[in-house]
Amino acid sequence: MTQYLDFEKPLAEIEGKAEELRAMARDNEGMDVEKEAKALDRKAADLLKQLYGSLSPWRKTLVARHPERPHCRDYIEALFGEFTPLAGDRNFADDHAVMGGLARLDGRPVMVIGHEKGNDTKSRIAHNFGMARPEGYRKAIRLMKLADRFDLPVVTLVDTPGAYPGKGAEERGQSEAIARSTEACLDLKVPLISVVIGEGGSGGAVAFATADRVAMLEHSIYSVISPEGCASILWKDPSKTQEAAAALRLTAQNLHELGVCDRIVQEPLGGAHRAPDATIRAVGEAIKELLASFDGVAPEKIMSGRRQKYLDLGKKGLAA
Template sequence: MPDPMIIYLEFEKAVAELEAKINELRTLAASGSDIGDEVAKIEEKSAQALAELYANLTPWQKTLVARHPQRPHFTDFIKGLITDFTPFAGDRKFGEDEALMGGFGRFQGEPICVMGQEKGDSTDSRIKHNFGMARPEGYRKAVRLMEMADRFGIPVLSIVDSAGAYPGIGAEERGQAEAIARSTDACLSLGVPNVAIVTGEGMSGGAIAITTANRVLMFEHAIYSVISPEAASSILWRDGTKAQEAANSMKITAQDMLRFGVIDRILHEPPGGAHRDAAAMIATTGEAIAQAFAELQGLDADAVRKQRRQKFLDIGRKLG
C-alpha cells in the first residue's frame, strides 16, 4: 500500500505505486531480508519521478495541489511561527465567524496581528470553520483587528487559503459585498506594514479582502484568481465539467501572478508539495515573512500607505 499518511492525487498514481513498493520492501527488510540496495534504488527512482512530476504541473494539477487537504493550514502556521497568540472572536455587530480567524501574538519576539482563513482538517473541524468560507462577520472581525493593529502600531500578517466568501442567503442579507469592500479598504488604509501569503486557494473577493498588502507572497503551487475554475466554466460554457479547461486558460498560478506583478515573491515548496514536509514549509514561510517586514522597516505611516497604493496602481497599469 502507498504511504497511509499521504493522500495521493489522481495524477500522482505512478509515484504512489513506487512508494507502495518501497513500503513493501521495507517490511521485508525489517524481517531480515537483505534488500537494502534495492530499496535505495527504488527510493531514488521515486524521488526523481516526484521531482519531475511537480516541475511540470499543469494549472489544473496545481489547483488540485492547492486544495490538498493535508497542506498546512492557518492554525499550523500559528503553532509553528507565532508565540503568545491570543485569538479574537466576534465582529461586535452580529457574531463570531470561525472561517476567518485572527488575533495578536508575537513573531520572532515582536508583536504582530495575524488573520486568515482556516479550512479545518477533519469532518467536524471543516464544518466548524465552514471550509474556510467566511461570512460578513468574519470580514468585519478582520476590520476590527486591523483597526486595532493600526492604533497600536502593530504590523499585520494575512494567511490566505479560501475557495471564496460564503455565498449563502444569510451572508448576502447581512451585507457580504459591503463587508468585503470595507475589509479591502481597511487593508489599503493601514499605516502599519502588512504582508499577505497565499498558501493554497486565493479565490475571489473573499481572498482579496485580506490580501491587499504591501507585500504579497504566494506558495509555489497555490492559485490566485477572481473566480474558481468551476465557476468560470459554468459562466463561460454553462458546463461545470470544463473546470480543467478553464484553469488552463485563466492564468491562476503563482508563476502567472509573479509575471503580472500581482505578487512579489514565490515561496518554493518541497518536492511533492507543502503537505509532504509541512514543518519545512512553515519554516521557509517564517523566513519569508521576516524578510518582507524587514524590507518595510523604517517607513512612516504615509510612506507605508503610499507604497501599498502604488503597488496596486502599478498592477492596473501593467495589466491594462
C-alpha cells in the first residue's frame, strides 16, 4: 500500500476511491465500475502531474525522504552482479549503516559503497537509519584504498540524513573519520562516481560524494544541514523549515546550476517510490555512462581533475 505524503492527501482520496470501486466490483459480480474508476484514474494522473510539476524545495525534501524510495541495497541487488560484501574497519567494528564490497556492473569489476537506511522498523534500527558512525567511514576508506590498489572504479550511493551525532561516535573521532574519508576520495587514482539517491546530509554525505562526477536523482537533496537544523539555528523557530529549505538551495536543480551536481537523473512521475524499477535502471545507465567517460584517462589526470573540480567550486555561483 502506497504511503502518501502530506501534500499528496487529495491524490490519496482520488486513488482510494478508484480502488474502493474496483474492490466493490470484485465482491459483486456483474457490477461494472470500470468507466467511473478510469475517470478517477485520469483525474489522479492529472493531479499527480500538477503536484510534481512544481515541487517546492521542502516538498522535494519530503519526497527524498519517502520511506518507499529504493535504497542502497535495492540498487546493489538490481544493478551489480557477483556482489561480495566486505565488512569491518579493521579497528573497532562493522557499521551496518554503510554497506560495500566488490561487484560487477555489466561485467565490469567495481567497488560499490553506500549508505543503507533499511526499509522497515527492524532494519532501520539495525542500519541506524543510514547514519554512519566513525567505523562506517573507516570501512569506506579501507574499501576505497583496496579499490585503488586493484585499479577498480568506485561507485558510491549516498542516502543519509548525516553522520551519527551520538556520544560514542564523537568519542571515537567522528569528525576525523569524515575528514579522512573525504581525503581518501580526493586521493583515489581511479574514477569515483557518486549518486545521491535520497538525502545527502552534511559531511556524512560529502565523505562519500567528493567524486569525479556527482549525479543526483531529480527529487533528491544535498545540503550542509537539514532544513530543520537550519531553521533551529538561524531562526530558532521550527515553523521556518520551509523557508530554510528554500534558502539552502538543496535541490538537484539548484546544485546543478551551482556546479555541485554534474548530472540529474530523471525520476518517474510521482517520484522514485512509484516506479522503483524504472528509477534503478535510469541510475544504472547514468553510472555506466559516467564511468565510460573516464575510459583511457590516465590516473594522474583523474586525480588532478577531481582536485581542480573542488577547488573551482563556488566560482560558478559567484558569477551567477
